[in-house]
Amino acid sequence: MKRHYFISDNLDDLDSLEQKLEDRGVLRSQIHVLSKDDAGVETHEHLHNIESVLKFDVVHGTMLGAVVGFILAIATLAIGEYSNLTETYTWTPFLFLAVVLFGFSTWFGGYHGIQTPHKDFKRFEVDLNEGRHVFFVDLDKEQKKILEEVTSSQPGLKKAGTGPSTPRWVVMGQDKAVDIATHTFP
Numbered sequence: 001m002k003r004h005y006f007i008s009d010n011l012d013d014l015d016s017l018e019q020k021l022e023d024r025g026v027l028r029s030q031i032h033v034l035s036k037d038d039a040g041v042e043t044h045e046h047l048h049n050i051e052s053v054l055k056f057d058v059v060h061g062t063m064l065g066a067v068v069g070f071i072l073a074i075a076t077l078a079i080g081e082y083s084n085l086t087e088t089y090t091w092t093p094f095l096f097l098a099v100v101l102f103g104f105s106t107w108f109g110g111y112h113g114i115q116t117p118h119k120d121f122k123r124f125e126v127d128l129n130e131g132r133h134v135f136f137v138d139l140d141k142e143q144k145k146i147l148e149e150v151t152s153s154q155p156g157l158k159k160a161g162t163g164p165s166t167p168r169w170v171v172m173g174q175d176k177a178v179d180i181a182t183h184t185f186p
Helices: 011-023 038-042 058-082 085-089 092-113 122-129 141-151 168-183
Strands: 002-008 031-034 133-139 158-164
Touching: 002 011, 002 122, 002 141, 011 031, 011 133, 011 141, 058 085, 058 092, 085 092, 122 133, 133 141
Parallel strands: none
Antiparallel strands: 002 133, 002 158, 031 133
């Protein structure tokens, strides 16, 4: 799968575009809108807004913080082992410090990540701040023709490049989860 980005300043056009893509067989879970106007996106029936937590680098920051915390915790335990301080003071202060360093580093990584735009969306900051919206679609190779046909009739839509997409199994899993939730438990 490959992600195709487009920029528009009209949510109505994007709503129409998403409807046309869905009518041609593109799954709702493959289509997303990134916008600072969350309320405006919610008023459009077909637009699928990206989750707020995914707009920021929270997951990446937390994982990076956990790695740094793990290294600090191992270093603390190694200092305790090789300095022979554990014979005098026991392992308790070193274990406690290792846990605190790991926890704090993980928290701090997440805290920093929630303040940083997601790495895939940084290039759109100027457009988003100027009130435009980013429309993106994760497509298989055989669906690209559908996208080209549908977007050719959208004059206000500007191509904004491509990038890596969410793995196919995640997109299909999201679609199945929504299907189960809406049809099994109405």
